[in-house]
Amino acid sequence: MExxxxxxxxxxxxxxxxxxxxxxxAYTNWITRYVRxxxxxxxGQLGKKEIVEFLNFLANDKNVAAxxxxxxxxxxxxxxxxxxxxxxxxxxxxxxxxKPKRLPVVLSKNEVxxxxxxxxxxxxxxxxxxxxxxxxxxxxxxxxxQDIDFEYQQIIVRNGKGLQDRVTILPEKLxxxxxxxxxxxKNLHAKDLKKGYGSVVMPKALNRKYPNAETEPTTHxxxxxxxxxxxxxxxxxxxxxxxxxxxxxxxxxxx
Numbered sequence: 001m002e003x004x005x006x007x008x009x010x011x012x013x014x015x016x017x018x019x020x021x022x023x024x025x026a027y028t029n030w031i032t033r034y035v036r037x038x039x040x041x042x043x044g045q046l047g048k049k050e051i052v053e054f055l056n057f058l059a060n061d062k063n064v065a066a067x068x069x070x071x072x073x074x075x076x077x078x079x080x081x082x083x084x085x086x087x088x089x090x091x092x093x094x095x096x097x098x099k100p101k102r103l104p105v106v107l108s109k110n111e112v113x114x115x116x117x118x119x120x121x122x123x124x125x126x127x128x129x130x131x132x133x134x135x136x137x138x139x140x141x142x143x144x145x146q147d148i149d150f151e152y153q154q155i156i157v158r159n160g161k162g163l164q165d166r167v168t169i170l171p172e173k174l175x176x177x178x179x180x181x182x183x184x185x186k187n188l189h190a191k192d193l194k195k196g197y198g199s200v201v202m203p204k205a206l207n208r209k210y211p212n213a214e215t216e217p218t219t220h221x222x223x224x225x226x227x228x229x230x231x232x233x234x235x236x237x238x239x240x241x242x243x244x245x246x247x248x249x250x251x252x253x254x255x
Contacts, residue, residue, distance in 0.1 A: 006043070007031065009083050018163060022138070030075035044084050051076055052093045059097040066099035125177055132171040136160070145182055150175055 004012065007028050014024045031043070037054050038046055058064045058072055073094075080086045107115070112131055116124060129140050139157050147156040153170045160166055170178075 006083070010079065013082050014078075020159070020163075026071055027075040027078055030072045031079055034072075034076060043079060044086065048088050048091060051088060052091050055091070056093075056095045059095050064097055066097040069097040122181065125174075125181060128174055128177075132174055133168045135168060145185070148178065148182075150179070 010028055010031060011024055014027060034051075034054050035041070035043060037057065038050055055069060055073055055076075058069050064072075077088075080088050116127060119127060126140055129135060129143075130137060133140075133155055135143075135155070135157060139160060142158070143155070144158075147158060148170065149155070150170070153172060153175075154167050155170050157166050157168055
């Protein structure tokens with residue numbers, strides 16, 4: 001039997017370890033760039049010297065951030081430790097990219113209001129959830145209907161940072177708007193089912209364990225939109241500083 005290609009092995013091992021999809025994309029991207037940097041030589045033929053050359057190139061020539069260089073290093077550690085079985089240990093000649101010390105941008109309640117004034121529809125609802133629940137942008141976009149508990153006024157966050165589940169509050173003020181949106185999604189889902197659509201891909205063997213789950217609305221996400229959604233609204237608000245979807249808030253939760 002032919003041995004799977006290198007990136008196929010990487011993807012299979014990442015999925016076996018239940019790493020996030022973002023990690024899979026990032027690691028395979030860095031491994032591809034590493035191979036291209038060394039004229040498509042197989043990583044098994046490369047050692048510490050070539051690894052350091054690539055990482056130092058990122059820091060010195062590409063001027064990448066410290067976190068970016070560290071992500072590339074993590075990808076190569078994963079490759080050599082778990083795929084090639086050639087751990088390279090400490091890299092003594094590695095030049096670390098400098099990590100700047102910056103204070104986070106934290107918006108006041110009035111400033112958050114100015115951002116929301118430049119938004120509408122589902123995008124506005126998503127940002128309200130960011131503000132009112134403390135969830136990360138990726139967690140809000142992965143939110144499923146079955147993880148929203150209106151009776152206990154809480155949301156179950158699945159596979160958060162470190163693959164940990166947790167519970168966060170669901171502000172009472174957001175519930176009517178969220179219920180209305182969910183009903184719209186259910187109506188659309190019912191129409192899709194009549195047309196022969198409306199199913200989702202179930203991970204691993206869940207489609208065999210729960211044969212009807214792929215068409216049940218509770219397993220679906222309320223909306224699919226980009227993670228860049230608050231950026232344009234923040235630019236329309238007249239701030240004197242840069243604000244993105246990662247901004248924080250000085251005030252408490254939505255009342």
